[in-house]
Amino acid sequence: MNKLVDLQQKKAAILKGIAHPVRLCVVEALAKREMCVCEIAEMFHFDRTTISKHLALMKNLGILDSRKEGLNVWYSLRIRCLASLLSCVEKVVQGQNVDMVFSSCGCGSFLQDENREEEKRI
Structure with missing residues (x-):
């Protein structure tokens, strides 16, 4: 595949990855500070599984970083801009x-x- 086309597809995937109201809120919250998944889940009226799916999608795209501390998973914004x-x-x-x-x-x-x-x- 053409390298330019591949690059554009990857950029489009990242933009699609934030193109949801919940994910936009998460990105904006994580721009301020690292947060535990439990804190992120409290921001919404969804079960933790739904939030975890949003977080996993963004992590797989390279938008977020995560680290495990004890039983908690902490997320931060990898693409700060x-x-x-x-x-x-x-x-x-x-x-x-x-x-x-x-x-x-x-x-x-x-x-x-x-x-x-x-x-x-x-």
Whole structure:
């Protein structure tokens, strides 16, 4: 398979992996601190099995890290920049000016870097 296609499929899989309201909440909570699975489960009105399935999916995609301590499993965000991405998306959803969003979340600096690289190639 073409390496670019493979790379794009892997990136799409990660984005699909957070594309659920429960998983978005988990990512945002873990952006603040490491949490035990029992704490994560308390955030929702689901049984622990359902939450564990969401966590396993995100761990298998490389979105989360976990460690076992005694009987507890602790989760942390492996892809830390997802918190910034979600913050940026939230501002756009709330109708904030796109230019202001880019300057406050760091996306603008990324776009400026991309433009500079493009100018160098021309």
